[in-house]
Amino acid sequence: MKSCIRAFSTVALTSLLLAGCAGKDEPENPGTPPRVRVITTQQYLNTVANVFGSSVSMDMKFPPLRRTDGLLANGAALAGVTAGKIETFQRAASSIAAQVVAPERRNYLIPCTPADEKKADAECAKQFFSQTGRLLHRRKLSEEELGKYVTAANTAADKLNDFYAGVELTLEAMLISPEVLFIVETSDEKPDKHGSRRLDAYSLASRLSFFLWDAGPDDMVLTAAENGDLDSDRGLKKVVDQMLASPRLEDGMRAFFDDMLGFDDFDALSKDPTVYPFFTGATAADAREQTMRTIVDHLIHKQEDYRALYTTRETFMSPALAPLYQIPASRGWTEYTFPEDSPRQGLLTQVSFVALRAHPGRSSPTLRGRALRERLLCQVVPPPPPNVDFGKLENPDAHYKTQRERVAVHLEDPACAGCHKITDPMGLALESFDGAGRFRTQENGATIDTSGELDGVHFADVVGLGKALHDNPALPSCLVDRLYSYGSGGAAKPSDRPLLKFYTAEFEKAGYKLPEVLRTITLSDAFQTVTEAKKVNATESREPTEEILIEEHLPTTTTVDTAAPANETQTVAMTSSHDKN
Incomplete structure (x- = not known):
């Protein structure tokens, strides 16, 4: 250093x-191998908002990524681009470009006015694409690159007799260029004795920005890259501290925790309306938002211990969630603290976790235990053997009153016990919440036993599970x-x-x-x-x-x-x- x-x-x-x-x-x-990652929907949205402001909207969703090693973000480095994806990108780019040059926005989104709106204006086009291209490409454009964009805008403007039409078509092309849609990491240094190279300033700026802000670097970060500030320890620390102090850190951490917790599963979440008629789309959306607000408030605003997320009684409440939590409805989102004797303590007891990790018509200790292992402890629950016999579980004469009785069948079967021993003991502690996330003490008339164990630590209820997880x-x-x-x-x-x-x-x-x-x-x-890529x-x-x-x-x-x-x-x-x- x-x-x-x-x-x-x-x-x-x-x-x-x-x-x-x-x-x-x-x-x-x-270091890591140099990456080439496709930009995600939210990263694209955030970048467009940073460049053009929130008035430019994009009601478009890019094709989903494949979750790899626990994260969707890891799949971005493995994603290809098909003709169908290009069409999606192009529709989004066309919509954005049209909004930028619209009469109600052009005066403040385009930093100059053409001498004649019916003719090309090279100087004005150069000014616009120089500024916009720098932010979208995440680096300063070369004179050759800038010249091509200006020429394209001028040619289109002359053919259409409209300066803004030329800007619109050229901006659309820029928005779907590979330099914008892909995050490419490069290095301009010779490798050291270990074969490692330091990322160049622009690549480091992008890595920092997409990590912390879930968007491309803004003018401050790009200026630091251009001035060499990211090349020194002192300069880099100053930039990182500014980024950590920025409100945009919320966007970045929302994106990270949404990915880590697997909240993309909310997109397909549904509940049996005959069993849970009160669980609606608004309920699911607010459950997801409640957890995000809790995380942001706890970890960023208050900067408290990460582990306490799983024991805290502090959260936020909305009118759609109040009936599920069996508390009086509020107006809009409000801060809420559960009583000391409440079983609602920590993220595991929030509707987002217990409802998402359940079946449409009933709870699931196995799904909940598996999610705890894989999402929060980074442990893989192996798949069951192919010859598992579910006849006992589906036997209508069995008359299982509780989920504990149902999963006991697996725990008694040597072929199943290996997996279920690492999921069910902690998942059963969450049985005090039904498949929609409501608190309960009985199931089918039988008292629910919420005792369990996590890695050798025994507990009596879900509060004890939260403490065991906190200390793990x-x-x-x-x-x-x-x-x-x-x-x-x-x-x-x-x-x-x-x-x-x-x-x-x-x-x-x-x-x-x-x-x-x-x-x-x-x-x-x-x-x-970064290091030279090698086969592993x-x-x-x-x-x-x-x-x-x-x-x-x-x-x-x-x-x-x-x-x-x-x-x-x-x-x-x-x-x-x-x-x-």
């Missing part, structure tokens, strides 16, 4: 030096793993374990505060460097936390398959089989 090799004569400056070089213990890491060392380490994977654009590898342990240790020292771990990751050498075997490409955490933290009596994550076919089988419980 450049600032760490300068000598200072005074004690005060030496202390400052040591504080500024806190990352000196960072283990050596060659896999919880913060999983967040660190997901953050690093999300920010760098690909799953961490087993060779990254020392780096992830370093990040986690720094996270602990900082009181598990989210902004601090974001600062640690973004200021680390590993985040700023299946074991090397696995996500490290999925491979090791179950082994380290589960009781030794539990048998867990730590093979590579299920492929697409296995995932389908696992989902359909677990739907039985």
